[in-house]
Amino acid sequence: MTDGDDPAFAAEGLTVRLGERTVLHDLELRASRGELLALTGPNGSGKTTLLRAALGLVPALRGRVRLLGDATGELPIRERARRVAWMPQDESAFENVPLYDYVLFGRYAHLPPFAAEGPADRAAAEAALREVGLWEQRQRGIREVSGGERQRVLLARAVAQETPILLLDEPTAHLDIGHQLDLLERVRRHCRERGRCAIAALHDLNLAARYADRVAVLSRGRLVADGPPAAVLSEALLREVWGVVADLRRDPASGLPYLLPRLPARDRGPRPETPRPRRVHVVGGGGAAAPLLRALVEDGYRVTAGALPLFDTDLEVAEELGLPTATEVPFAPLGAEARAEHRALLDEADAIVVAPFAVGPSNLANLEDLVGRAARIPVFLVEPTPISSRDFTRGSASALRDRLVADGARSVADLAALSAALAPRADPDR
Amino acid sequence: MALNPSGTPSPRRHMIPAALVAVAVLIAAGAAIATTAAYFELRPSGPPAPGTVAVTDDLGRTVNVPVDPSRVVVLSPNIVDSMVRLGLRERVVGVDCESAAFGGLTGDYSPAQITSWNLTSALCVQVGPTLSVEDLLNKTPQLVLTSTIVSLSDIEEISSTYGIPVVTLAPATLGGIVVDVELLRTIFPSAPGAELVGELQRSIANASALSSALAANGTAFPTVLLVYYVTPAASPSPGYWTFGPGTFGESLVEAAGGVGIAANSTVAYPELSGAQVLAADPQVLLYGTGFGLDLSTYQGAPDWGNLPAVTAGHDYPIDSTLITEAGPTMLLEGLPQLTALLHPGA
Amino acid sequence: MGAPAGPSPAVPARLLRRFGRRGRWAILLLGGTALLAASAFVGPVAIPPETVAAVLLHEVSGGALAPQPCGPLPLASAVCQSRIEIVWDVRLPALLLAAIAGAALGVSGATLQGVFRNPLADPYLLGLSSGAALGVAALFILKVGVAEANIVLPFLAFAGALGTGAIVLAAARRASRSVETLLLTGVAISNLLSAVMLVLVLSNPIGSLQVTFWLLGGLGGATWARDGIALGGVLVAGGILSLYGRELNLLQLGPEVAQSLGLQAARVRTRLLFLASLATAMAVAFTGVIGFVGLVSPHIVRRLLGGDYRVVLPASAFVGGVFLLVANDLALLALPTSELPVGIVTAFAGAPFFLALLYRRRRAVPDGGMP
Incomplete structure (x- = not known):
């Protein structure tokens, strides 16, 4: 190679034709160990085909994909499977196999012919399941788990395969925002800690920008941009490749680019009657508020959060973002001091956002403090799942939630709906 | 969808020819065993034991x-x-x-x-x-x-x-x-x-003596259709089922001094269409009865009513067991009855 | 749809699990042998149960036990000899053949369901049985040598099944990924082969009676020699197949995922289909076409023991053998003096089961669990 050492993954002049259509044109792309490369591009740009060509599932018309130096087509299937693992976009199991066995399937390429799995294989499966947090549930059936859990099982199987290269095809498809972040977080950690090379086809540019070390943009089968997210993602690129007009922002905490697409029709829409709230308070806990905090900060609001126990994920994020918070020691009921702090923040807020946090006896007061406020200022309940699934107070939380709604609080499904509800105009009023 | 990449042979291209070759080999092996193996010959017995x-x-x-x-x-x-x-x-x-x-x-x-x-x-x-x-x-x-x-x-x-x-x-x-x-x-x-063997031999001898006498007279043997079953005119392939060469029915007709109209058929048990029977124009029509068959069954056959033998009244029933079971009854009762029907005067 | 059974095993599995690996096999073998022996008490000729039991003891022990199996009748008497022959040389070979053929169909059905990821796959429904039948019918009708030849039959049946298997596999590759397409392909091929067979039958009416009976499936012609040949073939096919449990486990994820995990998916599929054809042919060659055993057995196994093919393959063989034995007993109990073809009984049991599966699948499919 030109730079002295072999990259883990290298597409060299790769041209793939499917039927009459040339899906990839003369593609050159490299990725190295320890790197998470996001492959993005509009539908039909060739992301999935590139991954399939690397796996040897579609033949190359010209050129090749090298895996640790050897072309895919020249590697025996077994050896291929020891170099590259695949997390397919859609996989359905025919049999209802326990998760543990399902992850053990990833060890097949390491087994001698007709041999049973050994201690090393079982250890790898256990480690992979622990890595995705499903070890305790290993005896559940693959057809019984949720979509998010299934994606994590697929990741665990790819991890158990112990390959230097991981190919992920839309790993966050069908997942809600929390699971999307969680999964990519795990992939990035795996990459860095184990020195793996991961290539993920991702639709969501903001996820790509947040997690990838490098972003490669495909358009109609050609590579049109390749580099760090900050260097690659631009309003011009979005317009050219996706035909979308968007605003490019910077995450105040990380400096990473963040794209907010605009719809022309909305852009010209009438100004809403309600004034845009400037100061937003987020009630959360256990990580439920973290994505909201980031997004709201990026949207230009002054954000406060509380009341959160020390060491809470949401608190860490809030502090990372430099937000004012109300805090309490962990696992204790909220004390008078913390509640007073919290009420003060609530009093100053122009709008209140309630994150989908798990409500227990210790943080029920967070909801109690909201009573009566919904009549005065906008209160938004972010509810991807019904409160009943997060209510560990024997119904007190659910009753409070219904009371808030009765007072005028609005329930929104996700972050996007929240953004729209907070600011019907896409262009923020700074 | 191609499962294999370039470089390794595509399974689809090779699988079907391989399967065909395997099938051919298996058939050949089966046929070879079938034609050569002594296995299929029934075992001969040893010398007879006492008693x-x-x-x-x-x-x-x-x-x-x-x-x-x-x-x-x-x-x-x-x-x-x-x-x-x-x-x-x-x-x-x-x-x-x-x-x-x-x-x-x-x-x-x-x-x-x-x-x-x-x-x-x-x-x-x-x-x-x-x-x-x-x-x-x-x-x-x-x-x-x-x-x-x-x-x-x-x-x-x-x-x-x-x-x-x-x-x-x-x-x-x-x-x-x-x-x-x-x-x-x-x-x-x-x-x-x-005395059974003697009776059987006499029956055959009587019939053959009659035939010889008729031949010496210069009497032409009547043409005969001995039909044992018909498929009705309404069915997809209607016709008359009769006896061809090498069958007992045909041998009986011949022994009784008649000429079966299907005697030169290529099939042992041919089915003749109405048109074929009309063209052959048998002088005598004999139909087997019993086992649920009677005249009404045969009348359902195509062109039954148009056959000259029928219009002339030369159609006669005969008990099917007398002409189909190759036992003594065939010789002792079937053959004399047929002879009497074909040569009423003799 | 395919396998709604949870991974948490049902009661029978938990009960079996209490015993060790050897213990489990011992229990299954003992149970199977007991069923085999019990089935010998039923047959067209009414023989007193105590005589049947005594004959079994007498023969198993080589005459040491129950030296006078027929009670007051002396052992050497013609009647007693005929009793011994009926139980030991007529009934037992037929029962053993039922067990062997059932096992072959069961393991073949499990393999086909895994290879095609299709809960409705079965050697009968996919046309493999018809293919094998055509091979055998060709022998009956065309009179290559002497019909009913023990050694030639399996060869021709195998040739027929293999040819059909290749067609079905090719069709499955080309066709869309729906369950029904594969089945309809099988049905179409099956009908085509039946038509070919009908032409052969019509060309030779004398062979047709025998072919008709044999097509319904029966155990009438069983002898120890035929059992030996069938058992040999089934042991070879089933033995090799049971080594492929892990591969089938991967194949049920779909050929592409299986390949990405290091499995030569196309090659293994072909190999498995070859072996499933062999097992099917062994059953069809000696018992004719018996449907639904291959469909039902793997589903029973999944319910009881879960969907791991390392377990499903041998267990389906066992369940298939038991299924056919019981079906044969039922046939004899229903019409003791007329040997009702066992294929009719399996059709009575299996066809409603098939419909139930199809209906349940339609109701439960929105997740698109099928390939």
């Missing part, structure tokens, strides 16, 4: 059978016929039945035979669709007499596995019926019906 006699049956097998056996299973109506006429009815402990489950004997026995030969469902051994070995063994026979109704593998199984000799009596000609009765007399030297 037994060696007979050569109609399959050409030499079989050692006990002399004068007292328990015999007879799996063909024509052989039961011979046994009865030889006075050996009480030795018959089992006969062929299509289905004993449905109340008895539905084989090729006429109701008259079932009554007069005293056949009951207790005698039943199932042969159709396959031989019930269990039924057969339950009769504890010392000898099995059968026609070609029993397959060779069953014969092999009965004789080698269970040590029961099987003698196949399947005459090919009218004379063969006499030969088979003589063979039975070899097995049953004490059989009462000693």
